[in-house]
Every structure is written in structure tokens, then in C-alpha cells.
């Protein structure tokens with residue numbers, strides 16, 4: 001195993017241009033079972049943890065910028081975020097516990113690309129934009145266009161995520177619901193983030209498709225002012241948007257029903 | 272996994288790197304294999320076996336230490352990331368601070384205890400955390416198969432109470 005330890009972002013990007021290294025941030029995804037993992041042992045990594053320029057959360061007129069090394073705990077301890085973007089804090093508090101929150105990064109959650117992620121749905125509901133940089137260029141990709149399939153993204157091997165930006169939309173509605181086997185330290189069987197701003201409704205679901213997804217059919221119906229008398233009335237729309245499967249954590253039928261119910265209650269509460 | 276993974280397993284090459292960090296207040300300088308976790312370096316290179324390994328996947332918290340003042344699972348920290356940081360382990364703890372935990376039944380077999388203590392003392396050092404969090408939520412990353420958690424939570428609450436009482440006493 002080899003780990004490059006650049007001192008600046010430019011050095012890190014130069015490393016990535018020279019070879020397709022694996023970026024290492026908080027390590028809370030990458031280091032699981034690391035000692036016995038032969039593939040990990042043969043890996044060539046670039047350690048981002050010392051790059052202070054990627055640290056921290058910035059609030060300006062345009063919105064909120066989460067540096068690539070901003071952790072869940074950084075968001076939880078930020079009183080402005082608690083007030084203005086409460087779903088970030090709600091989701092962050094449900095990611096593992098303090099030992100994970102103190103090291104796990106929002107950007108790592110985004111790039112790890114798990115369909116069951118908790119950070120991704122709330123970021124997506126707030127119209128997050130992923131800021132990517134390579135040695136030669138910088139580009140921005142809306143988070144809802146970042147995933148191309150199960151655990152695949154548009155990130156090129158020479159690119160780092162340098163920040164995740166949230167526009168200032170004054171989201172009037174912000175709800176996050178995670179359904180797991182237990183309250184603490186569980187992976188979502190169903191996740192839901194609901195937001196409403198001047199840009200319209202955002203309904204984002206986790207663990208019900210190969211990627212975290214926006215439920216655009218439901219969003220369009222809500223934007224059109226449609227009302228739903230019962231959770232079951234949401235099912236035909238949701239079936240256009242999500243494709244849940246049976247796996248070790250749950251079944252497709254359970255996921256579909258629970259998503260419909262959780263969403264119905266969240267909409268009712270928001271109204 | 273991802274196709275971009277390079278291969279660096281040439282047995283003829285030495286990939287060790289030298290790192291320096293502060294451990295329980297003292298400077299440590301050591302050559303580590305990049306594959307070593309902070310947990311490995313503490314236990315097997317530096318002989319600080321107070322920090323335990325339970326699950327090796329960040330679930331149980333037995334390996335909890337502080338880095339720059341925050342509890343982390345040392346099984347998920349590559350040793351190279353300790354570079355330049357301040358690491359505090361269970362060995363640095365003043366045994367007198369453990370009393371409330373011992374008296375409330377916060378420990379039985381003891382496997383989880385070093386990790387529990389590191390999180391508990393972090394809470395005690397930052398009582399303002401309880402303005403937003405419960406002790407139970409803050410302790411959720413420390414699994415215990417024996418106590419049923421009530422003893423742990425009570426121990427922390429009692430210790431907090433004791434600290435407040437001392438603060439109230441005139442100097």
C-alpha cells in the first residue's frame with residue numbers, strides 16, 4: 001500500500017493527474033475491514049486529510065459551501081446551519097454516532113455513492129451542486145446529475161470533489177426521515193428528504209433505487225397542487241420514480257409501502 | 272471495485288513513512304506502514320493496549336480515542352493521518368475521574384470500557400453538548416453487551432452533577 005501525502009490541493013490534483021489514486025478523506029467508508037482487505041492493501045491512495053483549504057463550512061450571499069473535508073460534526077455544531085438548513089443537521093445526527101460524525105465527510109458520502117446514504121438525500125433536496133476540480137479544470141455538476149448508476153458517478157479519475165454548494169433558497173419545508181432497524185448506527189431501509197422552496201418541491205428517496213433519486217413524478221404532482229387522501233394514492237406516482245428491491249435489509253414491498261406512508265405524513269405535516 | 276484503483280503491492284519496495292504526532296502530551300516519531308491503522312500503532316508498536324479492538328468496522332467504539340479533542344474510532348484512522356495531530360488515549364485518563372462510572376455499574380466485563388470512558392469523559396469535558404444532545408445519543412457509538420447502558424448513562428449524568436456541585440462550592 002502506498003499513500004501520497006500532498007500538502008496543498010494543487011499538489012493533490014497533480015498526484016491525481018499522474019496516476020489514478022484513491023482519495024482518502026475521513027476513511028469511514030474506506031477503512032472498514034481494512035486489515036483483511038487485500039484489495040485495499042494493494043491500493044495507492046492520496047490523503048486529503050491535511051488539506052486545510054478543503055476544511056470548513058462557509059456561508060455567503062449565494063448560499064452555503066461545504067468544503068470537501070467538512071464533517072457531519074462540523075454541520076451539527078454550526079448554529080446557522082441548525083437554523084437555516086435543519087435537515088442537514090437532522091441527517092448528520094443519524095450518521096453513525098460521534099466517532100463517525102467527527103471524521104465522516106459530506107463529500108465522502110457523495111462520492112461513496114451508496115443508494116442508502118443519509119447525507120446525499122438531504123443535499124439533493126436542497127439542490128446541492130458538486131464542485132469538481134482536476135489539475136486542468138474545474139466544473140460544477142448538480143448532485144441530481146452526479147450519479148450514473150449503482151455506485152457510479154460522473155467523477156473522472158483525475159478529479160477531486162473540492163466542495164458541495166447549496167444555493168440560498170429559503171427552503172420553507174425541510175423534512176428528513178430515516179427508517180432503519182434501530183435508531184442509532186443503522187443503515188437506512190428507506191430514506192426520505194422533502195424540501196420546498198421557490199424552486200418547487202423536492203422529494204428525494206434513498207434505498208429504493210440503484211442511486212439516491214429525486215421522485216420527479218411526485219414533485220410535479222405536488223407542484224401542480226395535487227392532494228393525496230391516503231398514502232396508497234402516492235403509490236402509482238412513486239412507482240414511476242423508484243425501483244426498490246429485496247435485499248438483506250428489507251423487501252421491495254416493505255420499502256414501497258413505507259416510503260409512501262412516510263412521504264404522505266411528511267407532506268401532510270408540511271401543508 | 273472501482274477500476275481507477277492502482278496497484279502498489281511490490282514486495283521489493285518499502286512503502287513505510289515516518290510520522291510525528293502528539294500522544295498523551297508527548298511527541299512521538301515513528302515509521303509506519305501505510306496499511307497500519309492508528310489502533311495498530313497504539314497497541315502493537317507503542318504498547319498502549321488500553322485501546323481495544325472489537326469489530327474493526329467502526330460499529331462498536333471499543334477503539335475510541337480522541338484526535339484533536341474529538342472521539343474517533345482508531346480502527347478507521349490510517350496511522351498516517353495522525354501526522355501532526357494530538358492523540359489522547361485511555362492511558363492518559365486520571366483514574367479518579369472513573370469513580371462515578373464505577374459506582375453506577377457502567378462496567379461489567381470491561382471490553383467496552385476504555386472506549387466508553389473516552390466518550391464519557393469527552394461529554395464531561397463539554398457539558399454544553401447536552402444543550403442539543405442527550406447522553407444516550409452521544410454514547411450511541413459505544414456498544415456494550417453487558418450493562419444494558421443504563422449504568423453508563425447514569426454514571427455520566429452523576430459525574431456531570433458532581434462537577435456542577437464542585438463548581439458551585441466557594442473556592
Ligand SMILES: Cc1cc2nc3c(=O)[nH]c(=O)nc-3n(C[C@H](O)[C@H](O)[C@H](O)COP(=O)(O)OP(=O)(O)OC[C@H]3O[C@@H](n4cnc5c(N)ncnc54)[C@H](O)[C@@H]3O)c2cc1C
Nearest residue numbers: 025026027028029030095096104105108109117118161329
Ligand atoms: C459505523 C459506521 C456507520 C455509518 N453510518 C452511516 C450512516 O448512518 N449513513 C451514511 O450515509 N453513511 C454511514 N456510514 C458511511 C460513512 O461514514 C459516510 O459515507 C461518510 O460520509 C464517508 O466520508 P469519509 O470522509 O469518511 O469517506 P472516505 O471513506 O474517506 O471515502 C469514501 C469514498 O469517497 C471518496 N472520496 C472521499 N472524499 C473525496 C473527495 N473530496 N473527492 C473525491 N473522492 C473522495 C473516496 O475515495 C471513497 O471512495 C457509516 C460508516 C461506519 C463505519
Ligand code: FES
Nearest residue numbers: 325326327332346
Ligand atoms: S473496533 Fe473500532 S469501532 Fe469497533
Ligand code: FES
Nearest residue numbers: 379380415416417
Ligand atoms: S461491560 Fe461488557 S461489553 Fe460493556
